[in-house]
Amino acid sequence: MDIKKIAVLGSGLMGSGLCLAFARDEHTSVALRSRAKKQDPFAGVRSAMDILIANDAMTGGEADAILSRMSFTDDMETALDGADLVVECVPEHMEIKQNLFRDIEPLVRDDAILATNTSVMSVTEIAGKTRKKDRVVGTHFWNPPYLIPLVEVVKGDETSLDVMDTVYDYLRKIGKKPVKCMKDVQGFIANRLQHAIWREALYMVEAGIADAATVDEALRYGPGLRWPHLGILENVDMVGTDLALDIQRGVLPYLADNKAPSKLLETLVAEGKLGFKTGEGYQKWTPEQADERNRALREYLIKATKDLK
C-alpha cells in the first residue's frame, strides 16, 4: 500500500511533532485530531518550524507548503476519512490506547494500518481489543520526532510482516531511519540500550565513583563522540571479538545489575528534585540554563542530522 494520508490522533508534544515529520514529505497529507478545540492547533508545529527556519534548515515557503498539507479536526470520522495510516499519540495509558483502537476500527478502511507511538507498553496488548490485530504496529518516534531520524517499527505478536514492511518502507521514503524490532519487548531496542547505560551511570554517582557532570563528560567526550559513526557492535569487530570477550570476562562481574530503580533517583524524586522543571535534579539548573540546554539540543540536532547518511 502506498501511504499518502495519515491521521494523527492526539495533538500534544509528540502529535504535533509527528505532523511536521510526516507533512515534510510532499506526498503526505496529515489530519490532526484532538478532542480539545484549540485556538491554534498547529502552535507546536509552528514553533518547531521557527527553530528550523532560524537555523537555515527550512525556508518560509517550505513552512507554508508543509502547513498546507495539514488539517485539524475535533471530529474522529473526518480525521479518519481515507486514512492509510493512523498514528495514535494519546497518553501512555493502556486502557486509553486499547479503547481508542477498538473504537476507531469500524471507522477506518479494512487495510488501514493502526500504529501506536507508545514509549514502553506492549504493542500486542494495545491491539488487544481490535478485531484485526495483524494491522496494529508500534512506531516509536523519538522526541523531537521531526529531527530525530530513528523510528522503531515494533512487531506485536500478531502484526503481519506486510504491515511491518509497508510502514518501514514509508518511513524510509520520508527520510527517517526506521529499524525493525521483531519482538514486542519492553523498551524495544534503543531504550533498552539507553537504560542499560543509565543504570550504570546512576550507580557510579551513587557509589561516589564520579559526580553526575563527570559521568556525562566521560560519555560526551569519549565513546559518545564516535557513536554516530561507529556502531557499538561494529566497534566489537574493530577491536576484535577476542579482546571484547576478555574485557567482558574482566568487567561484567563489577557492573551494576540492579533490577530495582536507583535509590538515589528515588530520594531525589521524594525530595521534589525533579530536574529542569524544579531547578534541581542530579545538578542545579536555573530556568535560563534549562532553556539554553533545550535550545542547544535542537540546534545541535539540526546540524548533526543535516549530513547524516
Ligand SMILES: NC(=O)c1ccc[n+]([C@@H]2O[C@H](COP(=O)([O-])OP(=O)(O)OC[C@H]3O[C@@H](n4cnc5c(N)ncnc54)[C@H](O)[C@@H]3O)[C@@H](O)[C@H]2O)c1
Ligand atoms: N514525550 C516524549 O518524549 C515521547 C517520546 C516517544 C513517545 N512518546 C509517547 O507518545 C504518546 C503521547 O505523548 P505526548 O508526550 O505527546 O503526550 P501529551 O500529553 O503531550 O499529549 C497527549 C494528547 O492526547 C490527548 N488526549 C488525552 N486523553 C485522550 C483520550 N482519552 N483520547 C484521545 N486523546 C486524548 C491530549 O489532549 C493531548 O493532545 C505517549 O504514549 C508517550 O509515551 C512520548
